[in-house]
Amino acid sequence: MAANANSRTRLLCLIEILTMYSDELNILSAEEICEKLAEYGYETSKRSVLSDIRTINTTPIKILSVNSPKKGFYLAKSYSPAASQLILEAIFASDTLSANDIEYIKTYLRRNICVPSLELVLNTSRNYNDLTAKREISVDVLYNLRAAIRDKKRITVDISRIVPGDYFSNTEKIEKLTVTPLYIAVANGGIALVFLREKDSDTGEYLNVSRIRNAVITEEKAVMPDEDPEKVINYFDRQTIDYYNYSARWLIIEFKESDIEFVESFFRAPVQYRKSDKEGFCLAKVYTVINRELIGWLFFNSDKITILAPDSLQELFRNKAKNIF
Helix, strand or coil: CHHHHHHHHHHHHHHHHHHHHCECCECECHHHHHHHHHHCCCCCCHHHHHHHHHHHCCCCCCEEEECCCCCEEEECECCCHHHHHHHHHHHHHCCCCCHHHHHHHHHHHHHHECCCHHHHHHHCCCCHHHHCCCCCCCHHHHHHHHHHHHHCEEEEEEEEEECCCCCCCCCEEEEEEEEEEEEEEEECCEEEEEEECCCCCCEEEEEEHHHEEEEEEEEEECCCCCCCCCEEEECCCCCECCHHHCCEEEEEEEEEHHHHHHHHCCCCCCCEEEECCCCCEEEEEEEEECCHHHHHHHHHCCCCCEEEECHHHHHHHHHHHHHHC
16 A cells, blocks of 8 residues: 555656656656656656656646657646637638648647647537638748748748739749848738838838748848838838728627627627617627728628718728719
């Protein structure tokens, strides 16, 4: 009985050691674990450590074995089902990940998130976003862009410009450009690189990362501005970014009370409701981003919904109506 109790206490000490000293970047070898256990008063062998790890892995606590950056072990991070659900929903909703990318990430999560919480989420979730078109973003390109930003280096990118051909096919020409990358912007379902072309320029430019075919970090040091440029224009058409599409504001709409569930199901943000002065109608107020998705939804359902605020959105719809009629 004493020996059995001693063995259980040793397992607890092993878990504590891995909790305190290990993670994905700090791997403990079996020999190092033996040394740490000796500090707890347990003289043990490498074989005993491997046996203890197998025993622990039969519980919800998971110890991962890796060969890189060195051969050894670390304690897997434990996520709750709610946290796992948030991670997967973000992955499923991405417009920039291909179906293959998503499957790779799910496999990675299975290895690194403690079971059974992840399995519970995976077994009760369905990814219907696979049915939508996704932009293909090169992982290598994105990594090199981020590395250049981190290391403050200039980078040479091969940019694809679409060229109409004689047939319905993908035709492009490649432009080579050396730039100072400032940051990666994620908005409206896309990933864009914001950069300075000239070293002393005060005007930034941006383009979708999906248009970059290759990115090579140069040895040239980048001169980074003290502040982000106030003006950012599209590399292709020289139009200024419409920040209106990226900012959140109060939206107030009016519709029939019977359509409350229809409206509620569209918005991710909390919606406030109150009765309208019109019989059988109500008002909804929600703080949301005014983007293309929202504008399209409002326009498609303009027979059901009346926009009361903001004024800029009312003006946009009045102009659309003029163009149609």
